[in-house]
Amino acid sequence: MMGTIAEYPVESAAVSRTGSPAVTLATAVCRFEDLLGATAADRLLEDAYAAQLEHMAAERGRAAQMPERWESPERVLRAPALAEAVRSLSAVVQDMLGVAAPSGRMGYQFVMRNHQPAEGRESGPTFRACVDPKGGENGRAVSFVYTLHRRPREFTGGGLRIFDTTVRDGHPACADSFRDIRPDHDTLTFFPASAWHRFQWVSCPSGRLMDSHFSFEGWLA
Template identity: 35%
Template sequence: MSGYTMEPATPWEISPRVLPPSDQWSPAFAVPAPVCRFENFLGAERAAALLEYAIAREEEFAQGTVLDPLTGQVSRKGRDSLVLPVSSEVFSSHLADCLPLVQDVIGSRAALTRSLTVLTAHGEGGHFGIHTDASRVRDVSTAVSAVYYLHRTPRGFGGGQLRLYDTVVRDGRARPAESYRTVEPDHDTIVFFPAGAFHEVVPSTCPSGRFQDFRFTLTTWISGEEPAPGTPDPAAPRIWQWLADAAEGTRPLHDLTEDHDGARPVPLPRPGPRTRLGFPETSGGPGA
């Protein structure tokens, strides 16, 4: 039983002296990017095997690059990480099986048909400054980015969190906000978000300096067919349109013949009748 005496409330008027009338309603508002995260994505056995695969190929990793959207030049500015282009039928099947559920959660309606994947490794000082994935996909207004995390237990590194920035919209124009959400790089977890969302990887530390103690990821960009120029999808959720608008300045001006880290696109398999997570295939996902 409550310790407070229940008495009828008396309504009060807040006078214009306290809250003067406004001439117009024109606030800027911050919209969080939709995100979907799964734990135990591959399972202990597959995750352990994939981690050992990555560690065993230390000599095959190369320095990760970025692409200047204006000049098209490849550089390492704002990024310190190692990359190895890869593909995997098993991993692609897991992506395809959960993608209908992911699209329901994050509000994507596009038909996504192909993926591009690299293994990454972050050691002492490893980071990736604020960016979008517009240089990785055909249509940033529909594509989905996925980051799958791997590391030894206990962790041999610190930091390395993903910051997923909100989008500020004012007078119909969008730009990245200063506010963000943080995703921890936990082993055998994966996070999905729109490729147009601004994000960064904060600097990591690795006291031992050993490659096996680095922060590893499988980073994948999932996209569809080439969009018609200048014809945004009117059925796309408004947040996806805002994200694409804010990311437009990071899109390369010139058509790319290949990925700047050497990754190659592969067809995404159709999802099975039931996903490995035990959810039925949704009617609005690819392959419906």
């Protein structure tokens, strides 16, 4: 298991909307490649694929059209090997990111993406994991994304874009600068839950479910 981290210095060359210098804080990212190893990662992909087929059939019927995006909560699809790996890395990741997740709580969901981007829809929405849909703080401290796909990769897109943070009107805001993370198989990426991020839309010419972009997307609190 190999891990790398990239941290960027604070930049102050930008100009805010009020004309005064704006501070941009680069988002720290911690990335681990070959996390579970080829055999375990391929087994998890097969298990996730089978669980998704079964759940989609029960939810939509076997003749239903495949959705562009589908997600399964942890209670439907569990990944104990991945959860164990995340917990084993939790302490060092918190130190490297400079973010504390003191409660030890963890959650995740399994997500499939397989859509053809329409004009003007090349990326999904930008959001922060520390904020719930109603805008309230939820206590999440660290986000993580674990990516799986068939090899060779049969789709394009699917990258994770993590934005830096700036200040607007006295409050943290999404900066124009960002870092793109490749959707590599068996790769786990951690970043602060307060960071704005989004996923690039996936283009999968075959349209087959097994050729989709798969990910476990979770958090530590």
